[in-house]
Ligand SMILES: NC(=O)C1=CN([C@@H]2O[C@H](COP(=O)(O)OP(=O)(O)OC[C@H]3O[C@@H](n4cnc5c(N)ncnc54)[C@H](OP(=O)(O)O)[C@@H]3O)[C@@H](O)[C@H]2O)C=CC1
């Protein structure tokens with residue numbers, strides 16, 4: 001079967017997936033038996049394209065990257081332009097919607113509506129968007145199940161590092177009683193750069209240039225991005241939904257260069273930690289910067305790398321470290337969801 005994809009959003013991550021599919025086409029076919037074409041792309045400002053037989057990925061990337069608009073994609077017979085996101089989801093011949101619009105930390109929209117429209121149309125969804133998973137996990141999972149379609153969202157936490165699949169699949173059978181980690185690539189990159197003497201603003205600009213930051217980086221700096229990831233870990237990995245008001249949240253915005261360098265002199269490093277813990281029959285959760293002693297395994301995690309420790313009743317503590325953000329790493333999270341979907345794996 002050749003998968004037909006509709007990409008909703010064509011920014012950093014959407015383009016990275018197109019690049020991966022282009023670069024690895026032969027290898028994916030030969031080694032994984034996986035073939036996919038992108039038949040629709042709909043992006044808010046770059047424009048939209050649909051071709052039932054598939055778009056040319058090289059020309060698609062060239063139009064977006066060199067011209068900044070899909071208007072630069074050449075006209076071919078059968079090409080349709082201008083569909084908005086919901087039209088592309090409902091009217092295209094895609095069997096799988098790749099939802100890669102921005103994460104709205106207040107409402108989870110428009111991504112929740114994109115998911116509903118896709119599931120209602122009998123289409124699978126793979127996404128890296130935290131909004132729908134954090135705010136509508138149970139409703140959307142139920143709808144996907146009712147409609148007999150699949151939903152992959154590995155990249156919603158820790159990009160291409162399997163922070164959700166590992167506990168759900170490889171650690172199945174354990175009760176996970178606590179999860180604690182560095183869950184945001186942008187702020188970990190910023191804190192590492194501030195230790196080298198850069199200001200928060202300089203380091204943030206670099207993180208934006210490298211494709212780590214959210215469209216609105218307030219979400220990274222003020223801890224909302226981690227708050228969403230903590231909500232996802234609580235519900236998806238620990239089985240208990242938390243409301244955002246139940247989670248203590250502090251970001252790194254108020255940490256100064258002097259705070260960061262003083263901690264270094266004291267043998268400590270500031271890290272933005274997200275934590276969910278079971279105790280007295282309930283979950284408690286927090287997002288806050290902590291000056292960790294160098295003896296803490298999380299203190300050694302640098303740059304856009306993230307790490308998370310799962311406290312398991314049978315296996316003991318298990319720590320996973322890897323990319324927390326980045327275009328290709330996050331594009332990979334979509335690829336692995338697509339591969340698992342194609343093989344009927346969880
Ligand atoms: N970058 C990373 O490392 C990671 C990102 N994520 C998540 O992945 C998602 C995508 O991230 P990223 O690619 O970096 O973000 P970008 O901001 O680069 O891309 C998002 C794209 O979505 C488009 N868009 C916004 N609203 C709509 C809409 N209603 N219909 C169609 N297109 C729309 C934007 O259009 P325009 O710019 O033209 O307005 C933009 O091109 C986000 O939810 C993010 O939180 C998750 C893990 C890591």
Ligand SMILES: N[C@@H](CC=O)C(=O)O
Pocket residue numbers: 156157158159183184185186187212213214220225324325326
């Ligand atoms: N902005 C986020 C992207 C991944 O979720 C981060 O920096 O971690």
